[in-house]
Amino acid sequence: MALAGVRVIELAGLAPAPFCGMILADFGAKVIRVDRTKVSMALDKQGRGKLSVSINLKTAKGVALLRKLCVQSDVVIEPYRKGVMEKLGLGPDDMLKENPRLIYARLTGYGQTGTYASAAGHDINYLAMSGLLSRLGRSGEKPYAPLNLVADFAGGGLTCALGIVMALLERTKSGKGQIIDASMVEGAAYVGSFIWKARSLGMWDRSRGENMLDSGAPFYDTYETSDGKYMAVGAIEPQFYQQLLRGLELDAGALPPQMSFSDWPGLRQIFTERFASKTQAEWSRVFDGTDACVTPVLSFDQVSAHPHNQERASFVVDSGGEESPRPAPVLSRTPAEPCLTPDPVIGEHTVKVLEEYGFTSAEIKQMLGADVIECNASRAKL
Structure with missing residues (x-):
């Protein structure tokens, strides 16, 4: 696969960062999700193909362990608010000193600088700040957000994955890593570049919901239909x-x-x-x-049965019977091979990953005893 041999540390988060990690895993990267300890269930429903390590970052030894994993990897995906990693001594400047080839991707709503850099928010807030939300909605109605697709996933996770792949490509020439500042506000705005640039064509000069592509045009x-579809x-x-x-x-x-x-x-x-x-x-x-x-307009129940989607095998079913979209795009020589086993439980691969990173059985046993890490491999097999 295209990203085979790339090792990624993904710090557990919600929505955009897990999607970014899943994209990399689908195309061959070894993605290790770092989960918290004492958490009963992962909220990451985009854990396909990932490994889970459970580390207690409230302990100095846990922080030191995460540092070792990061500096021995190619990529770090960090979804926290500005300053969180610096307080742990795990900010990108520190990491790049130890591993100058490291690509450190910071995926946040507002970016690492600016008035809102430390502010909380969600997709709808980032979409609002991008200008796009003002254009979404029918005539005479208030603006509406199309699920959380534009900022979280298109402007966030997908754009961040693109940045990581570009940084990996550039590293083949320079031998150096770099920091990626992925802002969902800016990513969403960038996804909407056509709307910005098409204003000069008169395509968006009418009020919301009255233009050709925003439900204004009847065509x-x-x-x-007569059956409610x-x-x-x-x-x-x-x-x-x-x-x-x-x-x-x-x-x-x-x-x-x-x-x-x-x-x-x-x-x-x-x-x-x-x-x-x-x-x-x-x-x-x-x-x-x-x-x-x-x-x-196909429902989730209909979509995989449509002849076109069937012919292209556009949807896959994992070993647990859960259906989801096949990774896109399709590469002719090195296509994605999505993992069809269930998503990992928290800490399922803790021992396996630490052994791969060079830790001895004695060291792992000691960390388990000190509650620095958790291993739930036995639960995963139930």
């Missing part, structure tokens, strides 16, 4: 729009021009009534094989 929206319509280009009208059995000559903004509400009502006349399956049969850009 770029979702419509309920939905179809997604994205017929922007004129030739695609004509195929949409043909599938709906509507006469283009009897309708207003596609780009007549003032007629959009009435056109939407016509589309709404027409889509409500058939089931989702019936509309799928009408539009499959056309370029009308009309597709069913």
Whole structure:
């Protein structure tokens, strides 16, 4: 796999950092998640392919142990608020002195500098600060956040993983590591670069929910079918729009021009009534094989059974029967090979990892006895 041989220390966190670690693990990196001790259950539902080590960082020996693991690794993913790692003496400046090749990724909401650097927040706050939230929502309604996808996962975890891969590539030339300051505010804004740059084209000069791609256009929206399901319509280009009208059995000559903004509400009502006349399956049969850009809105229960997704094996099922998306993108020579065993329990691999990092059985036994580490390998086998 593409990242085989790369060792990553991921300090346990929520949402974006675990996603970043899972991406690296999916593509071959050995990702070691460092969990706290005396925690009954991992909240990381993106532990695929990771190993878990449980360390008590409230002890000096635990901090010293984590230092050893970090300086013997290629990458550290750190999701804490600014200053937390420095208080432990494990900040990036200290780590890079011991291992100049280390890549130290700091993934936070607001970044390492600025007025809000130490402030708490969540996806919706970072999305708000990026400017994007102001553009999300239907006309006449308040802004809404699309789950926690944009800031946490796209602007956070995915962007951080990209930074790590770029730093690994650069290290092959310089031999040096570096610090990655991944801000979810900036990552979300960067993901939204098209919206920023397209303003000069007049694509976003109307109020929220009244533009072509934000539910303002009737030919770029979702419509309920007669069985309570939905179809997604994205017929922007004129030739695609004509195929949409043909599938709906509507006469283009009897309708207003596609780009007549003032007629959009009435056109939407016509589309709404027409889509409500058939089931989702019936509309799928009408539009499959056309370029009308009309597709069913698939539920999680439907998605892996769709013929296209089946043909590409776009979803995988682990040994516990849990289904999830296959890693993307697909590489021709070194594709990802997602681990299909259940996610690790906390401390499942503590002994195994420490042995791989050169600790003796006696040293490990001593740390176990002093509550510096925990090992739950036996529980994992139950």
